Amino acid sequence: MNELSIRTLITQVQQGQIRVPAFQRGFVWDNDRIAFLMDSIYKGYPFGSAIFWQTKEQLKSERKLGPFSLPEPLQDFPISYVLDGQQRLTSIFGTFQTDLNPEGDESWPKIYFDLQGDGDLQESQFVALPDSEVDQNRHFPINTFFDTTAYRRATRSFSDEQAEIIDKVQSTFKEAKIPQQVIETDNRGKVAIVFERVNRLGVELDVLQLLSAWTWSEEFDLQDRFKDLAELIAPFGFGDVGDDSNLLLRCCAAVVAGDASPNTLMSMSGAEVRDRFDEIENGLQGAIDFVRGQLHVEKLANLPYPSVLVPLTVFFSQKNGKSTKLTNDQRKVLTKWLWRSFFSRRFSAGVLRNLKRDIEEIKKLKDKLPSALGEIAVNVNKDFFLEKRFSISAVDSKTFVLLLVNKNPLSFVSGNNVNLKNVLSSYNRTEFHHLMPQSFLKKNSLSSKEINILANFAMISAADNKHLGGVAPSEYKKRMPSTQVDEILNHALCPKHDLFSDDFVNFTNSRAEMLAQAANQLMI
Incomplete structure (x- = not known):
């Protein structure tokens, strides 16, 4: 790993060589954290590394470095964009540089070395202070360390003993090195993947911002178009799609390039996406209409895997606002693929690989060619319903709910059809209750783990319960x-005699068998 001195960092920022891309978040560290970083550097503690993407092409959209506007880069110099370590680099630069002024109402804290501070391993000897709290005999301004004239002037009032201590502190910072990794590439797909992996446990990669900054900022405002699309589908319960920029971008890449991977997203041209955006809009609306009509999905939260909308968007995409005429055979294959994807947990792992395969197969189906789209190996047995616990947000529970919905459930009290639109639009735990009540089962010494298996749940409203x-x-x-x-129990996929026998084990086994049979029937 290479190293970067503080002096070199200051010089490269002032020359416009080190810059911050627009897809980075802003500077968020507070004054105490900046001071704490200085203490870590002084005491030789690890304080993290920096990752730079080096390129000769300047981005159309960039951020300031904290409150500092950066000068234009010198010609023929490579540009180093910060992919990781922006908070640390901004803190170091802002603390030691003396040439740039913060803009507008923004300010930068003054950090001081406390000569009377406790020099133990734990307590910090560096503090951020307002001018009114500075003791000239105790606090030394460290922003003078890399400015010879200012440093000489600042040390005049201190004794020889104090000046010697300060000289050693200054020497530590002059010799300090920032570990750095440099990625030299013009392949933006590689940069996106690096940024995604670096930030996986921190700030999530916003590819939408990244692409807007890189490709479309001057000719096509992708973020505005996505907002318009979200408003268009919101009345159908899918307004949340507009908040899932990753899903929307994958739909774009799938329609335009037939692949939803990050590398494909980075290679798409703004002009091509702009010219085909109506296809993407039509495709997504068609995908939503299909899952609403075939599976009674009333909003995004009902879908076990929102990723299924990506291949469906490809299938329903058409130019000039045309709608896709669906044959009965195509409808059967699409429905079969959805159920098999849900019950097999297809998109819990290998998402991009599975999406690529499904996009290829769904395009064949669209062109009325032989397609293996629905040929996903899965066989549901009763253990699925005996081992999984009901949790409204879990994938298996969402799949189970859609299975119940498919049977058009009836109210256990009135016998009328359950209003599925209302239930699925609100979609909360109060609409699902135990067939064998908890209070009854706990008297029989059953644990919560046993009581809450899928096989013991039905669509029963709080009022009915x-x-x-x-x-x-x-x-x-x-x-x-x-x-x-x-009739009520039949629509609830519930065996009558075993339920009313009050025998929990026999009932749940019988019902699990009944549910498994219904699930496998949907996947034929």
């Missing part, structure tokens, strides 16, 4: 409409 009461099923049967009990 309260009416039925926390009693044994054989008791709450009396509170159900007597002429519709069989």
Whole structure:
């Protein structure tokens, strides 16, 4: 790993060589954290490295370095964009440079070395102070360390003993090195992947900002178009799609280039995306219409995997606002693929690889060519419903809910059709309750882990659940409409005799078998 001295950092920033791309977040460190960094450098503690992307092409959109506007880069000099370490580099530069002034109402803290500070390993000897709190006999301004004239002037009032201490502190910073890694490439896809991996545990990569800054800032405002698209689909319950820039960008790349990987996103041209954006809009609207119509999905949160919208967008994409005419065979394949993707947990791992394959196969289906889109190996058995626990936000639970929805459930109290639109639009835990109530089962010494398996849940509203009461099923049967009990349980994929026998083990095993049979039937 290479190293960068503080003096070199200051020089390269002042020459416009080190810069901050627009896709980085702004400077957020407070004064105490800046002072704490100085203490770490002084005491030789590890304080992190910096990663630079070196290129000869200046980006169209950049950030300031903290409150400092950067000068234009010198010609024929490579530019080093900060991919990681911006907070540390800004803190070091802002503390020691003396040529640039903060802009507007922004300011930069003055950091001092405290000559009377406790020099132990834990306590910091560096403090950020306003002018009113500075003791001229105790606090030394470290922003003079790299300015010979200012440093000489600042040390005059100190004793020889104090000046010797300050000289040693200055020497430490002059010799300090910042570990750095430099990526020299014009391949923006590589840069995007590096940035994504660096920030995976920190600030999430915003590829939308990155692409807007790199490619489309002057000729096409992609962010505005995405906002317009979000407003367009919001009335159908999918306004949240507008907040998922990663999903939208993958839809773009899939339609334009047939691949949703980060490298493809980086290689797309702004002109091509602009010219084909109506196809992307039509495709996404068609995808949403399909999952709403075929699976009763009322909003993005209902989908076990939002990624399925990417291949579907490709299938329904058309020019000039035209709609895709779907054949019955195509509808069957698409539906089969969705159910198999959900039950196999297809997009829990290898997402990009699976998307690439599905995009290729869905394009064949669209062109009415032989397609293996729905040929995903999966066989659901009763263990799926006996081992998984119900959690409203979990993938398996969302799949289970869609399975229940597919049977058009009825109210356990009125026998009327459940208003699926209302239930799925609000989509919260209060619309799903135990078939064998918790209070009844806990009396029989069953644990929460056993009670909360999928096989013990149905679409029962809070009001219906309260009416039925926390009693044994054989008791709450009396509170159900007597002429519709069989019909209600059939629509709930629930075996009648085993439920009302009050035998939890036999009931859950029978119901799990019934659910598995229904699931596998959907995937044929």
